[in-house]
Amino acid sequence: FCVLPGDTNQQEMVSTKKSTVLVDGVILNGPTTDAKAGEKFVEEACRLIMEEVVLKATDVNEKVCEWQPPEQLKQLLDLEMRDTGEPHHRLLELCRDVIRYSVKTNHPRFFNQLYAGLDYYSLVARFMTEALNPSVYTYEVSPVFLLVEEAVLKKMIEFIGWNEGDGIFNPGGSVSNMYAMNLARYKYCPDIKEKGLSGLPRLILFTSAECHYSMKKAASFLGIGTENICFVETDGRGKMIPEELEKQIWQARKQGAAPFLVCATSGTTVLGAFDPLDEIAEVCKRHGLWLHVDASWGGSALMSRKHRRLLQGIHRADSVAWNPHKMLMAGIQCCALLVKDKSGLLKKCYSAKASYLFQQDKFYDVSYDTGDKSIQCSRRADAFKFWMTWKALGTLGLEERVNRALALSRYLVEEIKKREGFKLLMEPEYANICFWYIPPSLREMKEGPEFWEKLNLVAPAIKERMMKKGSLMLGYQPHRGKVNFFRQVVISPQVSREDMDFLLDEIDLLGRDM
Secondary structure: OEEOOOOOOOOOEEOOOOOOOEEOOEEOOOOOOOHHHHHHHHHHHHHHHHHHHHOOOOOOOOOOOOOOOHHHHHHHHOOOOOOOOOOHHHHHHHHHHHHHHOOOOOOOOEEOOOOOOOOHHHHHHHHHHHHHOOOOOOOOOOHHHHHHHHHHHHHHHHHHOOOOOEEEEEOOHHHHHHHHHHHHHHHHOOOHHHHOOOOOOOEEEEEEOOOOOHHHHHHHHOOOOHHHEEEEOEOOOOOEOHHHHHHHHHHHHHOOOEEEEEEEEEOOOOOOOEOOHHHHHHHHHHHOOEEEEEEOOHHHHHHOOOOHHHHOOHHHOOEEEEOOOOOOOOOOOOEEEEEOOOOOHHHHHHOOOOOOOOOOOOOOOHHHOHHHHOOOOOOOOOHHHHHHHHHHHHHHHHHHHHHHHHHHHHHHHHHHHHOOOEEEOOOOOOOEEEEEEOOHHHOOOOOOHHHHHHHOOHHHHHHHHHHHHOOOEEEEEEEOOEEEEEEEEOOOOOOOHHHHHHHHHHHHHHHOOO
């Protein structure tokens, strides 16, 4: 068929000899995609990924990064998108460049963030979900992944110590914290969902001075306001002081504010501190406050019978954020919000009852259409990555992963104590090892203002050298009055004792002339 010449208002079509169908000048017969060429490209790209990423992931002789300044990297990558497509051999060259200039977070000497390493089972799960391209909102379009998510959430709830509960996987621990804050507010004043903020008292929440910065973002995003966050003082190890929490709650009430939430932290980002949950839960019980525990980093210690004591009392929380993509290496991103309530509070708070998705007269049990518990519509099958890893390793294998990481951390701490020029900030209780490197030029100097001013420059300078050399990546930061120090985090099971020794040797090599 073809559109009649000069007829712009009607879709009148006529048959041609070859039965070609034209609509608005577009041929509609058959697919226009060259499937064979596409399949060949996928095959070759997968081979490239296998050779350049997977097979090299544990090779310590490879660089962690190939540092280039931004303007130079823009030129090397050929980022321009053109009017016409480029041939597959050129696309494969671009893929190779992307791999070359990306940071190798799978490398055994990547210690820069709270995630690292390569879990092969999670990787395969990611390949599968990328190929299947599911959206996890209704059973009809995502039957397998909804059941997987249900099974994983149920198991995580057991490890928290609840008999039952609810939950949802979210795009990041920050989002889980925001969900929890909004859920606590909804529980406190359910009318807010329809009537909004007008007429509400001044709502106020309490969290540790060492909390994750997402608490500020959530309060701002939800209209609570960052000035309505009370940051509770911590002790010398970075743990919230329950007595200070109680004082601030009473003070807020005297000022006419309405406390509604306490957010404790299990595994702070910098120091790896665990708040005393039992004592905090007692305060929340006395004042009728929702207790949320941000265990995004430290939650994985629940898998270890040896180390789960760090989260003693977590079963008393109303909600928990836990990120298996961190210590358990489920692949970014894999983050769950778990809720003790089983009355449907999560769905009541977030549901919008979209009639084109969540029809109530479907031919199957619509309780499996769990997408209305999320603020998202499209949602990735993140639970599948963790499920695949858990199936492959078993609970005992995940426990061993946690135990080994913390044993390596203990080894590094003891080595730091032995070496001249290295100084711990404090004894760690988790996988965060915070320390200074003091170059020879400062070792005889008295620890006064001049000493600390000069020491503040050391970690950034060493970081620059290690990045440009590509030998390892390690994070640093100042923190609450302390000048720049390194924060080493052990996660990956590919990391060995030799890598811990290399880390200290390399820092000394890069910084001894400062």
